[in-house]
Amino acid sequence: MGREAVLDVLSLTEDHLSAEDIYMRVHETYPAIGLTSIYRTLDMLVNIGLVYKFDFGDGRARFELAEGPKGKDHHHHLVCTGCGHIVNYRDFIDEEVALLKKTEEGLSKKYNFAITNHLIQFYGLCETCRKK
Amino acid sequence: MGREAVLDVLSLTEDHLSAEDIYMRVHETYPAIGLTSIYRTLDMLVNIGLVYKFDFGDGRARFELAEGPKGKDHHHHLVCTGCGHIVNYRDFIDEEVALLKKTEEGLSKKYNFAITNHLIQFYGLCETCRKK
DNA sequence: TTAAACAGTGAAAATGGTTGTCAATAACAA
DNA sequence: TTGTTATTGACAACCATTTTCACTGTTTAA
Numbered sequence: 356m357g358r359e360a361v362l363d364v365l366s367l368t369e370d371h372l373s374a375e376d377i378y379m380r381v382h383e384t385y386p387a388i389g390l391t392s393i394y395r396t397l398d399m400l401v402n403i404g405l406v407y408k409f410d411f412g413d414g415r416a417r418f419e420l421a422e423g424p425k426g427k428d429h430h431h432h433l434v435c436t437g438c439g440h441i442v443n444y445r446d447f448i449d450e451e452v453a454l455l456k457k458t459e460e461g462l463s464k465k466y467n468f469a470i471t472n473h474l475i476q477f478y479g480l481c482e483t484c485r486k487k
Numbered sequence: 488m489g490r491e492a493v494l495d496v497l498s499l500t501e502d503h504l505s506a507e508d509i510y511m512r513v514h515e516t517y518p519a520i521g522l523t524s525i526y527r528t529l530d531m532l533v534n535i536g537l538v539y540k541f542d543f544g545d546g547r548a549r550f551e552l553a554e555g556p557k558g559k560d561h562h563h564h565l566v567c568t569g570c571g572h573i574v575n576y577r578d579f580i581d582e583e584v585a586l587l588k589k590t591e592e593g594l595s596k597k598y599n600f601a602i603t604n605h606l607i608q609f610y611g612l613c614e615t616c617r618k619k
Numbered sequence: 620t621t622a623a624a625c626a627g628t629g630a631a632a633a634t635g636g637t638t639g640t641c642a643a644t645a646a647c648a649a
Numbered sequence: 650t651t652g653t654t655a656t657t658g659a660c661a662a663c664c665a666t667t668t669t670c671a672c673t674g675t676t677t678a679a
Contacts, residue, residue, distance in 0.1 A: 356627080374665080389629040394666065410542045414637085415665060433594055433602075442598055447590045454586050458579045462565055462609060466574055470565075470611035477594060479602035488656080506636080521658040526637065546666085547636060 357396050360385050362405065362420070371409060371417035371441055411476075413439055431475040437484025451475060489528050492517050494537065494552070503541060503549035503573055543608075545571055563607040569616025583607065 364380045365372070372380070378393045397418055400406035409417045411434050422428040431451065433442040459470045496512045497504065504512070510525045529550055532538035541549045543566050554560040563583065565574040591602045 387629085391629060391631095391667085392627085395628090408544075410544060412540075412542060433598060433600055435600070436603070442600075444594060444598070446597065447593055450586060451590060454582060458583060459609060461579055462576060463611075465578065466565060466576070467614040468565055468567070468574075468609070468611040469617050470609050471568070472610040474606065474608045474610070476606045477591060477600070477602050478604040478606070479595075479600040482599040485601050519658085523638085523658060523660090524656085527657090 357381060357385065357388050357392050358400070360388070361393065361396050361400065365406065365418065365420045369443060371411070371419050373415045373417055375415075377418065409474075411439065411441060412436075431477075433477045433479070435481040435484055436478050437480050440481055489513060489517065489520050489524050490532070492520070493525065493528050493532065497538065497550060497552045501575060503543070503551050505547045505549055507547075509550065541606075543571065543573060544568075563609075565609045565611070567613040567616055568610050569612050569619070572613055 360381045361377060364377055370376075374393055374397060375390070377397070378388070378390045381388050381393065397406060397408070401408045401418075405421050407419050407421050409419070409432070411417060411432070428445075429448060429452070430443040430445045431448065433444055435441070455473050455475075459473070462468060463470050492513045493509060496509050502508075506525055506529060507522070509529070510520070510522045513520050513525065529538060529540070533540045533550075537553050539551050539553050541551065541564070543549060543564070552560075560577075561580060561584065562575040562577045563580065565576055567573070587605055587607075591605070594600060595602055
């Protein structure tokens, strides 16, 4: 089963890998694996909450390990619309999360939603792309 | 030119239309239009900032009119992962935006980004989907 | 032990939103 | 008119993802 292999690959990087990125890395140590299984495994990992699936607008889904039990590694994203580079930032998170929690409660009540997740992303141009 | 037609369609709804949704609606009053032109026009409108492009995870891009000059209609999204229903909420926005602005400044400085945009979405289950 | 039911797998084909190509036409300039 | 350029839509190509399906190994039941 490739579950372990996929989790290993994801735990070794800060990058946001696409399904094919993951496939290629797993393939190195486990050449029998097929792309289909990668998709299947990712789908399953996302469903049980071990992996997050993101869409940064470049036409392919990207994956990252969900943070541990205490939410230690929680972060948000800063996306360069020029080159696609993504920064995981962990500053400001505390304030953001506090506000989000408050907002979440208000929204839950008003719109009768059971909120399970949130997404915060900033878009802009990184230093390099700004100079072009 | 379909620019006006596309903007008209978008200004008449609170929904988040896909390219094909827009195509069908424009087609009613402008049957000569082709889907290619819709994509081209949307691309252009997104580039000049008149339209926002979103991805809510259902495999197709969705579009909405950018808010007016004073940002009067600014809102964030509440997405039901069960049925895909999207709520535009305008409550809590003031606090959120204030914090975002502050965060934006910090991130800009620290990571040397020229931030142009942000995205906030909450995910969960709407009342109907929760009962299933 | 044997056979049937079942779960897991990868290759290949299918799907479907989006993009690219290209010829036709319109708009404009010389 | 003639040449140049910009817009357009039909259609083909693209490509990430999903579906199908045959094949395998494993468990279950008798």
